[in-house]
Amino acid sequence: MSTGWNFTDQMGTFRMEAPHRNSHLYFPLANEAGMMSAVTPALHGDIKTGQNTFFSTPVSADDLHNTKSNRNFWIYIEGKGAWSAAGASALQHSELFNKDTEEKVTLRAGFLWHKVIRENERLGVKAEITSFVPANQYRVELMKVAVSNTGAAEIRVTPTAAIPVYARSAESLRDHRNVTSLLHRVYVVKEGIEVQPAMTFDERGHKVNRISYNVYGTDDAGKLPLGAFPVAEEYMGEGGSLEWPETIAANRREFCLPGQEIEGYEAIGALRFDDCRLLPGESKSYIIAMSVTEDRNTDKSGILGFLNMAGFEALLKKTQEYWEEKLGRISFKSSDDKFDGWMKWVSLQPILRRIYGCSFLPHHDYGKGGRGWRDLWQDCLALLLMETDTVRAQLWNNYGGVRLDGTNATIIGKEPGEFIADRNNISRVWSDHGAWPFFTTLLYLNQSGDMDFLFEKQAYFKDRLIARSTGIDEDWTAGYGNRQKCDNGEVYTGTILEHILLQNLTAFFNVGEHNNIRMENADWNDALDMAAQKGETVAFTAFYAGNLLELGKLLKKVREERGRDRIEVAAEIAVLLDTLSQSISYDSPAEKQELLSRYYKTCRHNISGQKVLLDTARVSEDLNTKGRWLSQHIADNELVKTPEGLEWFNGYYDNRGLQVEGVRPEGVRMTLTGQVFPIMMGIASKHQTGSTIKAVDRYLFDRKLGSYRLNNNFNELKLDLGRCFGFAFGHKENGAVFSHMTIMYAFALYRQDFVQEGYQVLKSLYNISTDFDRARIYPGIPEYINERGRGMYHYLTGSASWLMLLMLTEVYGVGGNAGKLYIRPKLKAGQFDGTGTASVKTVFADRTVRLVYRNRQHLDYGEYSVKSITLDGLRLDLDLDPCQAEIDRAAVLKLDRNMEHLIEVELGAKKP
Numbered sequence: 069m070s071t072g073w074n075f076t077d078q079m080g081t082f083r084m085e086a087p088h089r090n091s092h093l094y095f096p097l098a099n100e101a102g103m104m105s106a107v108t109p110a111l112h113g114d115i116k117t118g119q120n121t122f123f124s125t126p127v128s129a130d131d132l133h134n135t136k137s138n139r140n141f142w143i144y145i146e147g148k149g150a151w152s153a154a155g156a157s158a159l160q161h162s163e164l165f166n167k168d169t170e171e172k173v174t175l176r177a178g179f180l181w182h183k184v185i186r187e188n189e190r191l192g193v194k195a196e197i198t199s200f201v202p203a204n205q206y207r208v209e210l211m212k213v214a215v216s217n218t219g220a221a222e223i224r225v226t227p228t229a230a231i232p233v234y235a236r237s238a239e240s241l242r243d244h245r246n247v248t249s250l251l252h253r254v255y256v257v258k259e260g261i262e263v264q265p266a267m268t269f270d271e272r273g274h275k276v277n278r279i280s281y282n283v284y285g286t287d288d289a290g291k292l293p294l295g296a297f298p299v300a301e302e303y304m305g306e307g308g309s310l311e312w313p314e315t316i317a318a319n320r321r322e323f324c325l326p327g328q329e330i331e332g333y334e335a336i337g338a339l340r341f342d343d344c345r346l347l348p349g350e351s352k353s354y355i356i357a358m359s360v361t362e363d364r365n366t367d368k369s370g371i372l373g374f375l376n377m378a379g380f381e382a383l384l385k386k387t388q389e390y391w392e393e394k395l396g397r398i399s400f401k402s403s404d405d406k407f408d409g410w411m412k413w414v415s416l417q418p419i420l421r422r423i424y425g426c427s428f429l430p431h432h433d434y435g436k437g438g439r440g441w442r443d444l445w446q447d448c449l450a451l452l453l454m455e456t457d458t459v460r461a462q463l464w465n466n467y468g469g470v471r472l473d474g475t476n477a478t479i480i481g482k483e484p485g486e487f488i489a490d491r492n493n494i495s496r497v498w499s500d501h502g503a504w505p506f507f508t509t510l511l512y513l514n515q516s517g518d519m520d521f522l523f524e525k526q527a528y529f530k531d532r533l534i535a536r537s538t539g540i541d542e543d544w545t546a547g548y549g550n551r552q553k554c555d556n557g558e559v560y561t562g563t564i565l566e567h568i569l570l571q572n573l574t575a576f577f578n579v580g581e582h583n584n585i586r587m588e589n590a591d592w593n594d595a596l597d598m599a600a601q602k603g604e605t606v607a608f609t610a611f612y613a614g615n616l617l618e619l620g621k622l623l624k625k626v627r628e629e630r631g632r633d634r635i636e637v638a639a640e641i642a643v644l645l646d647t648l649s650q651s652i653s654y655d656s657p658a659e660k661q662e663l664l665s666r667y668y669k670t671c672r673h674n675i676s677g678q679k680v681l682l683d684t685a686r687v688s689e690d691l692n693t694k695g696r697w698l699s700q701h702i703a704d705n706e707l708v709k710t711p712e713g714l715e716w717f718n719g720y721y722d723n724r725g726l727q728v729e730g731v732r733p734e735g736v737r738m739t740l741t742g743q744v745f746p747i748m749m750g751i752a753s754k755h756q757t758g759s760t761i762k763a764v765d766r767y768l769f770d771r772k773l774g775s776y777r778l779n780n781n782f783n784e785l786k787l788d789l790g791r792c793f794g795f796a797f798g799h800k801e802n803g804a805v806f807s808h809m810t811i812m813y814a815f816a817l818y819r820q821d822f823v824q825e826g827y828q829v830l831k832s833l834y835n836i837s838t839d840f841d842r843a844r845i846y847p848g849i850p851e852y853i854n855e856r857g858r859g860m861y862h863y864l865t866g867s868a869s870w871l872m873l874l875m876l877t878e879v880y881g882v883g884g885n886a887g888k889l890y891i892r893p894k895l896k897a898g899q900f901d902g903t904g905t906a907s908v909k910t911v912f913a914d915r916t917v918r919l920v921y922r923n924r925q926h927l928d929y930g931e932y933s934v935k936s937i938t939l940d941g942l943r944l945d946l947d948l949d950p951c952q953a954e955i956d957r958a959a960v961l962k963l964d965r966n967m968e969h970l971i972e973v974e975l976g977a978k979k980p
Contacts, residue, residue, distance in 0.1 A: 072840025073175075073847065075405070079392060080412040081178040082847060088155055088173050090844050092129050094430050095182050096420055096863055097200055103207040103360070104428045107182050107199055108132050109175055111139040111154040116428060117207050117360045119436040120237040120268065123281050124358075129430040138310060139199075139231050141213045141354070144319045145191060146224040150312075153195030153213055155186055157311055177846070179391035179416060181384060192219020202383050203390035208359035208371050212380055215353070217346035224345050226319055227287075229356045231337035232300065232310065235263045235281040238436070244269055250332045251277075254298045255364065258326040259284040259372060260357075261298045263335045264364040280364035283337025286375040288353040295323035297338035298330055313338075355380050394419070397454050397916070400875060401907040402899045410838060411875065413847035417868030418450035424864055431851075431861040441469065441478045442592065443866055445504035450869035452511055453876055456911060460521060463512060467505065467526045467567045472552055472640075472671040474574025475536050476501055477529045487529050487550060495537040496589040499578075502571030503611045509568065510618060511873075515912070517887015517957055519630055522568075522622075525561040528552035535668040536578065536588065543673045554677030566637045569687075572619060573644040575612050576694050577664040579657045580604040582721055583701060585612060592809075593741060593778075595792030595801035599723040603789065606706050607719040607741045609698055614749025616695030623688035625886065632684055639678040640670040647690040648682065654697045699751045706746075707756070710736060715756065716763040717746045723788035738767045739779040740809050748816035761817070761825050770805065773857055775832040776813065778806040798855030805853035807833055807867035815870060818878035823894045823929045830874070880908040881952070882919055889913075889960055891937065891973060892952035893921055897928040909968075913960045919971045932975040939971050950978060 073084040087093060087109035094113050097105040106113035112132045115123040141153040150157065155171065174185040181200040187193070196214040217223050240248040251265040264280040285293050297303040297315050305314025314320065315338065323340045324330070337358070344352050355375050361368065374383055395415050400408050425439050426432075439447075444466060452459050469477040469487040475497050477487035489495070513519060530552040532544045551559045562570075580586045580602060587603030590596050596603070626632050644667060646652050652659040706718045708730035719742020720728040729737050743760050746752045752760060768777045781803060786793040792801035800806075810833050817826030836842065837849050842857035849867045850859030877883035879899075881892035889912050900906045904923040909916070923932060933950040936943060939959070946953045955971075963969050 075409040075847075076176075078405075078409070079178065080395070080409050080847070081176065082409075084175040086173055087175040087184075092132060092430075092844065092858075093846065094129070094132060094862075095177055095846060096424070096429060097180055097182060097209060098420065098423045099201045099203050099207075100423060101205050101207055102423075103201045103209060104424050105201060105209050106429050107139075109173060109184055110156050111184070111197065111199075112156075113430065114234075115209055115358055115360075116238075119427070120239070121279055121360060122234050122236065122238050123360055124232055125234040126238040126241055126432075127430055128432060132430060139211060139356075139358075140229070140310070141195070141197065141211075141356070142228045142230060142316045143193070143215055144226040144228075144316060145193065146226075148191055148223075150316045150319075151188060151191055151193060153186060153197060153215065154184075159312070178388065179395060179412075181388060187218060189218070192217060192221075192223065194218050198384070200384055200387055202374070203387040204383075206359065206371055207361070208357050208374070210374055210380060210383070211356045211358070213354045213356070214351050215346070216351040217348055220348055222345055222347050224343060225352075226343050227341040227352075227354060228297075228316060229283070229285050229293075229337065229339045229341075229354065230303070230310070230313070230316075231283045231356065231358055233261070233263045233281050233283065233335040233337055235265055235335060236269070240269060249334045252331065252333060252335055254330040254333070254335045256296050256298055256324045256326050256328045256330075258292050259286070259368075259375070260293060260339050261296050261335070261337050262364050278363045280361045280366070281335075282357070282359045282361060282364075282368070282371075283339065284357045284359070284368075284372065284375060285339045285341070286355055287341055288355075288377050290376060291342060293339040293341055295325045295340055297323050297340065298335055300334040300336040303336050303338045353377065391416075394454070396909070397911050398872065398876060399909045400880065401901075401905075402895075403901045403906070404899075406838065407834060410834065410847050411871075414849055414868045414871050415450070415454065417848055417863055417865065418447045418454075418872070420863050421447050421865075421868075422451070426864050429862075429864055431864070439480050441476055441480065441501050442498065442504055444480050445508045446866040446869050448508045448869075449511060450872040452508070452515055453872060453910065456515065456914060459512060460516075460518065463509060463521070464524055464526060464564070467564055468551075469529050470505075470567045470571060471529050471531075471533075472570070472675065473534060473536055473668060474502055474571050474578075475533075476571075477531075489531050489533060495533055497537045498590050498594070499575070499585055499588045499605050500591040500608045500611065502575045503608055503615055505571060506568045506615050506619065507611075509564070510622070511884075513622070514886060515884035517884070519626055519886075522565040522626070523563050526564060526567060527559050527561050528567075534672055535665075536574075539668075539672075541673050553674050555674045556677060558677065560638070560675060560677055562638055563636065565635060566641065568619065569637065570641055570644070572612055572615050572691075573641075573694075574664065574667070576616065576698070577644065577660040577667075579660050580721065581657055581725055582705070583655070583657050583660075584609040584706075584721065587720070590790070591741075593790070593792070593801055595795070596720065596790035598787055598790050599721070602721065602723045602725040604721040605719070606702060606717065606721070607739075607745045610702055610717075610745035610749050610751050613695050613698035613702065613751060614745070616691045616698065617749075620688045620690075620692035620695060623684050623691065627684040627688070629886070634681040635684050635687060636679050636681055638675060639680045640667065640675050642680050642682065643667050643670075645682065645687055645690045647693055648686050654694070699749075702746060702751055703753075703756075710763075714763040714766060715759040717742050717752070717756075717760065719743070720789065722786070728789065734783055736767055737780065737782055738763065740764065740768055740776060740806075740813055741778070744809060744812050744816050748812065748819055750820065752820075754820070757817075757820055757822060761822065764813075773805055773836060773853060775805045775836050775853065776810050776829065777803045778809055778852075779803050796855070800852060800854075800860070804855070804860075805833070805836065807837075807849050807852055808865060808870065811849075811867050811870040811874060815874045815878060818874060818894055821894075823896070826878075827896050830879075876908065876910060880906070880919070882908055882910055882912075882917075884912065885954060887913075887957040889917075889955040889957070890952060891919065891934065891954070891971075893934075893973070893975070894929055895921065895923070897923070897926055900926065913957060914965055915960055915963045916968045917971055918968055919973065921973050921975055923975045925975075925977060927975065927977060931978060933978045934973060935976040936974045937971065940969055
């Protein structure tokens with residue numbers, strides 16, 4: 069039985085009893101300097117700074133039950149034997165399900181710190197272990213262990229910290245595991261041990277290594293360790309293990325002294341401290357630092373400065389304040405305190421993805437580091453709302469990954485301008501990649517009003533792949549570099565607007581036989597990866613349709629409000645704006661493909677570098693024409709029906725060129741993705757949206773799980789569509805409750821004012837994510853919910869960014885419109901508290917704003933309208949639409965950056 073976690077304050081701190089009784093729980097500890105850790109209630113989990121610099125043994129979620137990467141702290145109690153403060157001994161494991169001998173364990177955690185309190189009544193001892201990664205420039209994880217005597221008699225204890233040190237690349241976990249241990253050079257120093265392998269092992273070319281992996285320690289009196297047991301096999305002893313090491317069980321004292329060096333063995337930071345006596349009620353504390361430094365001879369005074377009680381506590385407080393300030397930029401207050409606290413953890417998740425990518429927590433199926441193209445742009449949605457001062461530069465940098473054929477590098481490195489074609493060196497193109505940058509950039513433009521960003525210049529990515537990876541540029545060499553050049557050898561740069569146009573226009577012409585955008589190697593659903601020849605994605609055809617229409621509106625606004633009658637593009641790109649010269653028939657896939665082929669030939673290697681000026685109004689109309697055509701094409705050709713009259717959208721064509729969704733001999737087939745984007749982009753009419761909702765409720769809502777599946781069961785190993793159909797149904801991309809698409813479905817419904825229906829979708833996912841006895845995760849939203857209701861791939865999911873966007877801009881209705889602050893609440897009556905109040909704190913135009921809604925009559929959405937708005941107590945004279953209002957940006961910019969400003973919105977009954 070489990071009681072799960074409960075919040076203990078308004079800052080997201082939570083408490084949980086007996087956390088060790090739950091498998092696969094892990095908690096992130098990290099900083100923006102690149103230290104990335106995971107820790108479980110038993111202190112399992114790994115520590116690393118990158119794919120090639122793992123401090124401890126890399127682990128997957130299924131490895132979390134063993135001790136090969138376990139941090140540990142042992143005490144040997146005279147007359148009683150050895151006890152692990154982390155619960156990681158064979159004896160403690162055997163007692164786990166014995167109520168008479170089981171230890172009492174309590175977890176407390178917050179942003180981003182983790183404390184486990186473990187008490188053994190039989191032995192009369194208790195340990196409190198506090199772990200965190202400082203929010204500073206150091207790559208270090210700190211751990212304080214406080215050991216207390218809870219018995220009635222004095223005890224004598226021998227303390228030993230035990231931290232295994234892997235000290236190499238994750239690639240060596242199996243391949244050359246022993247060989248790479250022969251490179252280890254272990255130095256015993258007065259503070260602990262330092263492990264600096266002689267080389268980095270790489271058969272393509274070994275290199276001298278400078279990275280050092282260090283374990284330091286001290287006690288609360290400032291006393292350093294007596295020595296260390298630095299060799300893992302000697303520490304464990306013959307026949308011993310990390311769960312029951314001979315060194316600890318026999319209380320051996322043959323440790324190495326400072327100055328000794330050992331070569332060629334697996335290492336462990338087993339630091340022996342001096343014996344101590346504890347009277348009843350007395351405690352003794354120890355601090356352990358696990359760090360990764362650029363060189364063993366790097367000045368370590370900064371890290372050693374944390375190895376004292378005052379320094380540890382001050383740094384912990386500073387780290388807590390850092391995360392509270394960062395995450396406090398957006399906060400929600402509703403009738404449900406638990407939901408509000410849960411959203412704080414959701415707001416952390418996009419930041420964690422920026423730090424960890426999708427690779428460095430125990431669910432690490434997504435490669436070896438770096439940030440994926442799609443993930444990066446979607447994470448920027450939340451970062452735009454939270455860290456507006458840094459996002460402009462990020463967006464600009466990211467556009468440098470676009471190729472002239474409209475595709476892009478799929479991995480963005482940590483350094484500006486660092487791009488990689490693909491994480492696994494496979495030539496692949498995802499059909500959806502060109503859609504996300506404009507969607508994210510439009511949010512930035514609306515939040516900031518910074519239309520000048522569209523006309524900033526940026527380079528293009530260039531490698532050997534051309535024509536959407538269907539060809540090879542034989543003239544390209546590594547010496548050419550990764551930036552597109554002109555015929556004169558200079559690097560070509562075009563405006564951000566040009567990059568956006570290129571991505572969306574090339575997609576428009578890149579169609580299959582049914583005139584929808586080709587699937588290529590997959591779309592958003594990476595597991596639809598087996599339809600590259602004849603597959604088509606209707607879902608993202610709808611997305612691109614919406615983009616083209618929004619681009620048309622944006623250019624009209626640029627012309628009318630900014631006076632830009634002309635826009636500049638590369639001469640080669642003009643052919644893609646076909647209505648400006650000689651229009652082709654959009655009804656003909658062959659004509660579209662031929663035009664695209666002609667364009668590709670002009671940018672196979674270099675381009676001319678010549679620019680043309682185009683009439684902004686005509687470009688706008690060209691985009692509108694294309695967007696309208698796609699929208700009508702989907703409405704006319706992609707609706708499917710059942711004999712009962714249910715109607716929805718087909719989302720895909722398989723590699724046989726057959727429509728995927730609808731009534732089939734095998735049964736009805738439906739995907740959630742296929743419904744989300746026609747609704748989100750306004751292609752579906754109100755009637756069609758209503759009908760689609762009924763179909764989704766019928767075929768995709770799972771009553772047992774209480775939420776919506778990504779697809780229903782196709783009952784087929786569908787090798788003509790994607791690998792996901794080899795997954796067991798109800799897991800991952802084959803019919804799991806996939807949080808990402810579920811949240812986008814809710815967002816789409818809210819966007820089209822189906823608020824009640826959107827709220828039910830949102831609530832369903834919240835309910836299952838916070839039902840600990842099923843989901844078995846800490847606060848936050850997982851990537852997906854499996855068949856049994858367990859939350860999977862916690863923390864590192866784009867779902868969090870979409871949920872932040874949904875809550876702020878749709879539910880609470882606070883956002884930007886060309887730089888103006890719009891207010892458009894879509895709150896349900898039950899979301900207001902007992903006084904009829906709901907509020908949100910956010911940042912807009914670099915000003916902190918708290919917006920409070922007063923719904924004194926407890927009206928539901930659709931029943932209330934905006935009656936009045938005050939700013940810092942002064943009533944604003946605004947044109948109030950029944951459900952919305954806008955505050956001019958100039959008025960916002962007059963506000964003091966250094967204080968919080970109050971906007972109060974009075975809601976009242978709509979006029980009959």
